[in-house]
Amino acid sequence: MSKVIGGLFSSHVPAIGNAIAKGLQQDPYWKPFFDGFDPVKEWVKQAKPDVVVVFYNDHGLNFFLDKMPTFAIGAAPEYANEDEGWGLPLFPTFQGHQDLSWHIIESVIADEFDPVTCQKMTVDHGLAMPLALAWPGVSEWPFKLVPININTVQHPLPSPKRCFDLGRAVGRALASWGGDERIMVCGTGGLSHQLDGERAGHLNPEYDRFCIDNLSRDPEALLNHSSLDIVELAGSQGVEILNWIGARGAMLGSVKELSSNYHIPISNTAAATVLLESCEMAEA
Amino acid sequence: MDVMTKAAKRMIPGTPVFDGDSAQQGYAINAMCYSFNDDACRKEFVADEEAYMEKFGLTDEQRQAVRDRSVLGMLAAGGNVYYLAKLAGILGLNVQDLGGLQTGMSTEDFKAKLLAQGLTERRVAQ
Numbered sequence: 243m244s245k246v247i248g249g250l251f252s253s254h255v256p257a258i259g260n261a262i263a264k265g266l267q268q269d270p271y272w273k274p275f276f277d278g279f280d281p282v283k284e285w286v287k288q289a290k291p292d293v294v295v296v297f298y299n300d301h302g303l304n305f306f307l308d309k310m311p312t313f314a315i316g317a318a319p320e321y322a323n324e325d326e327g328w329g330l331p332l333f334p335t336f337q338g339h340q341d342l343s344w345h346i347i348e349s350v351i352a353d354e355f356d357p358v359t360c361q362k363m364t365v366d367h368g369l370a371m372p373l374a375l376a377w378p379g380v381s382e383w384p385f386k387l388v389p390i391n392i393n394t395v396q397h398p399l400p401s402p403k404r405c406f407d408l409g410r411a412v413g414r415a416l417a418s419w420g421g422d423e424r425i426m427v428c429g430t431g432g433l434s435h436q437l438d439g440e441r442a443g444h445l446n447p448e449y450d451r452f453c454i455d456n457l458s459r460d461p462e463a464l465l466n467h468s469s470l471d472i473v474e475l476a477g478s479q480g481v482e483i484l485n486w487i488g489a490r491g492a493m494l495g496s497v498k499e500l501s502s503n504y505h506i507p508i509s510n511t512a513a514a515t516v517l518l519e520s521c522e523m524a525e526a
Numbered sequence: 527m528d529v530m531t532k533a534a535k536r537m538i539p540g541t542p543v544f545d546g547d548s549a550q551q552g553y554a555i556n557a558m559c560y561s562f563n564d565d566a567c568r569k570e571f572v573a574d575e576e577a578y579m580e581k582f583g584l585t586d587e588q589r590q591a592v593r594d595r596s597v598l599g600m601l602a603a604g605g606n607v608y609y610l611a612k613l614a615g616i617l618g619l620n621v622q623d624l625g626g627l628q629t630g631m632s633t634e635d636f637k638a639k640l641l642a643q644g645l646t647e648r649r650v651a652q
Contacts, residue, residue, distance in 0.1 A: 257620070274646040281650055302609045306560045307549050327562040327612030395608050397545040438607035440598070441540030442625040443636060445643055474538045478607070504647040507640035510621045 244423045246416055246520055247289050248500075249493050250282060251457065251486045252372035253513040254298070254430040256328070259367055262374060263331045278503025278515040279375045285500060285517055286376050291426035293339055294385050295346075295412065296369050297405075297488035298430040299394040301326060303366040310396050311358035313408060315350070316389040317343035324364045333370045339386035342419060346388060349415030355408055357390075365389055368482075372430050372515075385426075394431070394482050399469040405484045406465055409491020417494060429489030431482025433504075434475070435511035444477040445512045450504060453483055458499040458518055461490045479511075496521040544606045552604020555592070558582040559609035568616050597627045 258275070261267070267276040303326050305311065321336040347359055369389055377383065390412065393399055400408075416425055433450040436442055456463040464487055472481045497518040504514045535543070542548070549556075558579065561567040571578040579589050591599030595617060600610055607624075614624055626636040 278648065302556075302560055302606075302612065303563060307553060307556055307606075310549075325563055325565065327559075327568070328615040329565060395544065395606065396549050397543050436541065437611070437621050437624060438597075438601055438628070439540045439542045440628060441538075442628045443640060444541075445640075447643075447645065451647075470536055470538070470543070473541060473543065478541050478543070499649070499651060501650045502648070504645075506643050506645050510625055510640065 244416060244419045244421045244425055245522070246413065246425045246427060246493055247291060248285065248520055249427045249429070249489055249497070249518040250372055250376060251429045251489060251514070251516040251518070252375065253432060253508065253511055253515070254368045254371040255509045255511050255513060256326075256330070256367045256371075257509040258371055258375070259330050262378070272508075274505045275503070275508050275513050276375070278501070278505065281501035282376045282515065282517050283378070285519070286426070289426070290424060291385050292423040293342060293388065293425045294373065294428055295388045295390065295416070295425060295489075295492065296373070296428040296430065297390045297392060297409065297485040297492075298369040299482055299485060300391050301366050301368050302395070304360070304364045305391070307396065310393060311391065312393045312400050313355065314358040314360055314391040315343060315347050316360050316363045316387070317347060318361050318363045321363055321365045321387055321389060323366070323370050326366050333374050334380065334382055336365065336383055336387040339388055342386075342421065342423070343388050345419055346412055346415040349418060350408065350411040353411040353414065355411055363389065368430055372428055390488065392484050392488055394479075394484055397469075399481060399484065401469055402467060402472065402484060402487050403465045405488040406461065406491040409488040410494070412488075413492040413494040416492065427489045427492045429486035431485045432476065432480055433483060433512045433514045434477050434480040436477030437479055437510060439478065441477070443510055445506060446476055446480070447504075447506065447512060449475040450512050450514060453486070454502050454504060454514060454516055457486065457490055457516055458497050461487065493518065493520060542601050548604045548606070550604070552588075552606060554582050554584045555588040555600060555603060555605045556609040558584060559605070559612045562612040562616060571616060595627075597624050
């Protein structure tokens with residue numbers, strides 16, 4: 243039977259791609275962030291996930307305001323990382339897992355969710371960055387991808403509870419999948435940051451610590467705020483924590499925090515990386 | 527029969543909430559920025575900004591904000607930062623520059639303000 247073996251939760255700041263391209267991992271500005279990935283790199287080497295299910299938000303690459311889904315699930319044979327407007331170096335194309343994608347889609351729709359389904363889908367830094375940090379420098383990704391996009395762009399956004407419940411439904415889909423894959427979930431974005439408005443540069447370490455500390459032991463504590471509460475607390479892009487909440491929802495059993503790293507500043511962002519392992523895996 | 531009216535919006539100081547009204551108001555400028563995913567479109571904009579804005583039917587307010595390189599003006603005209611970031615790239619501005627422009631600080635002061643809050647907290651399970 244397939245198993246959710248762990249979860250990676252990480253910021254996805256585009257400037258990280260620049261730092262990777264320029265080899266700045268040991269630079270004093272960047273080192274405290276990149277070092278947070280050391281335990282993650284070790285863990286994925288040992289745990290060898292075959293599939294990664296990523297909850298992320300598109301940044302105006304695959305989706306525009308002409309058609310803006312609240313939830314969208316990829317069911318494509320492959321997902322190319324394409325130019326988002328800055329001409330940055332691109333990451334390798336991801337191979338899809340169409341059978342698993344359709345199983346997830348069928349299962350969450352049976353659970354009364356209504357996602358958009360995408361047989362053609364490009365992916366941006368918001369999806370690729372944490373994976374590029376966990377598997378640095380690979381020419382081919384050693385796993386298949388299922389991308390799940392959450393709208394964090396155009397309000398009203400889905401509520402934290404709705405994102406968590408979607409994650410729960412995805413978790414049930416993964417538990418009922420007949421394959422024998424080792425599945426990692428991933429939630430990207432955040433933590434507190436705001437790029438726009440007179441409050442640009444807003445950070446909130448207190449709220450971020452609340453999120454990091456509760457992610458493993460009491461994720462439902464994160465559901466007490468509305469999405470607009472989170473915008474106020476964490477900044478207008480800090481609300482990308484919705485992706486973390488969705489991914490955490492997909493981890494049905496108890497989990498153990500293996501590592502967490504919180505660093506200010508990376509670009510305009512309070513950057514965080516958290517690795518959780520499913521407990522049944524730890525005991526196996 | 528009661529007429530449906532919009533509920534009062536929640537205001538968050540200094541924080542644009544990009545909702546349906548903004549999405550409708552800002553459609554043209556955001557559509558222009560979305561086109562910048564394509565390098566040929568970026569070059570076409572750089573070659574003739576006015577013609578490119580005309581092509582996408584930007585409102586007068588949006589065009590003026592682009593001419594003035596006014597980030598707050600673009601936001602007020604319905605621009606969304608996820609799309610505006612692509613225009614910022616063409617103009618050679620990073621998010622610290624944008625932060626400075628919106629808060630009335632120099633880029634250096636804006637960066638210094640972020641660095642002043644600097645911290646690193648790490649846990650690794652044994």
